[in-house]
Amino acid sequence: MNLYSIEKMQNQFKAFSLSYKSAPLSVREQVALNEGESKNFALMLKDLFGIQESLIVSTCNRTEIYYISDKNYSGDIIKSLLIQKGITNTEDYLSYFEIFQSQEEAVKHLFEVATGLHSKVVGDLQIPNQIKHAYQWSADIDMAGPFLHRLMHTIFFANKKVAQETSFRDGAASVSYATVALTEELTQKMTQPKVLIIGLGEIGADVCKNLADKEFADITITNRTRAKSDKIAAGHNFRVADFENLEEEIAKADVIISSVMMDKPVITKELVSKMEVLTFKYFIDLSVPRSVEDTLEDLPGVLVYNIDTLRQRADEALQQRLRAIPHVKEIIAEAITGFDDWSKEMVVSPTINKLKNALEQIRKEELSRHLKGMSTEESEKIEKITMGIVQKFLKLPVIQLKAACKRGEAEQLVDVLNELFDLEKITVESHGH
Secondary structure: OOHHHHHHHOOOEEEEEEEOOOOOHHHHHHHOOOHHHHHHHHHHHHHHHOOOOEEEEEOOOEEEEEEEOOOOOHHHHHHHHHHHOOOOOHHHOHHHOEEEOOHHHHHHHHHHHHHOOOOOOOOOOHHHHHHHHHHHHHHHOOOOOHHHHHHHHHHHHHHHHHHHHOOOOOOOOOHHHHHHHHHHHHOOOOOOOEEEEEOOOHHHHHHHHHHOOOOOOEEEEEOOOHHHHHHHHOOOOOEEOOHHHHHHHHHHOOEEEEOOOOOOOOEOHHHHHOOOOOOOEEEEEOOOOOOEOHHHHHOOOEEEEEHHHHHHHHHHHHHHHHHHHHHHHHHHHHHHHHHHHHHHHHHHHHHHHHHHHHHHHHHHHHHHHHOOOOOHHHHHHHHHHHHHHHHHHHHHHHHHHHHHHHHOOHHHHHHHHHHHHOHHHOOOOOOOO
16 A cells, blocks of 8 residues: 555545525525435435545535545536536536545535534534434435544534533524524423514524424414415415404414514504413514504513514624634644544555454464364463454554655555565555454
């Protein structure tokens, strides 16, 4: 094994990405893959390009494919992906993709994405969960091997460290997250509070998305066009109400989140004063101009929060997260160094195994010549002693090889060992070490 082939083995992990940074939503939507499509596409990569390990991450903000191969197939895979999604004018789409040519770039990018450094909302927890799902899908179809397993577990461990040691996950760093956090705070003493979301524009839809995996409240959504409500409610346990019944719905709700685009307030003091407020009614107004009348707070038990309050909360959380970035990058760099050491060792593990097998062969041949006529007890003792000798003999070369890996000088030692023990003839029986 020469320097070139070792370097080649250390540079097999590749990736490309299409994200909100490089492509508009209309393009991202066309390329996105669901679970079934991701699994089928991974199996297609196996058939077309002989790729044995891959990870496909696809969300509303990004579609990324990571794979292991000694050849660079990124351009071909992008074209296959586009064709698979029914896009024939592939050339027009190529500029939206960012390609990571080296293993170093691909590994670093996956770490940063998985930690939330590239999320629209910095530090967002959704992406680590989506990457866990993607990894599970790869494992389900047997497209995750030793490299991917080790890489993913290193990433999960780094993520845990980020959560424990930094403030990168603290607070709600976007208006819609801050809205959900505030809603949880306001209703923590209520059992199954009723939350009404009025208006499903970008921010209203975002609040729905962030509430979807929460189970602390009964959620009702309403919009001037019913079809939009039905679309957002699909697959979630949201109740859909008709916009005509707005007054009735406000009367029933404990928390009303409003993001309606209208010239004048939809929710007025006059409207709410007719309602019986037994304990508290909370209004969160995300509209600009405002959709909840200012004087509403004159009514007993009524509290109003506007977008400025939420922006301030989100900005403070975001600043805190941004301050944590240098520490997060340190944790990632440390984890990558450890992973690199392991992946370099992985390159020499066949040589270590060949050496083990060569010595084991000699040991067995010698034993079979001398064990005849010995009692079971004696032969077991000899077996134990000779195995111990072989292990002691192997210890130093293995330590030296691993140390040479870290220095990037393993190839000379590999060549020497191959020559000294004629290891090219030995078949590797075990892959672990």
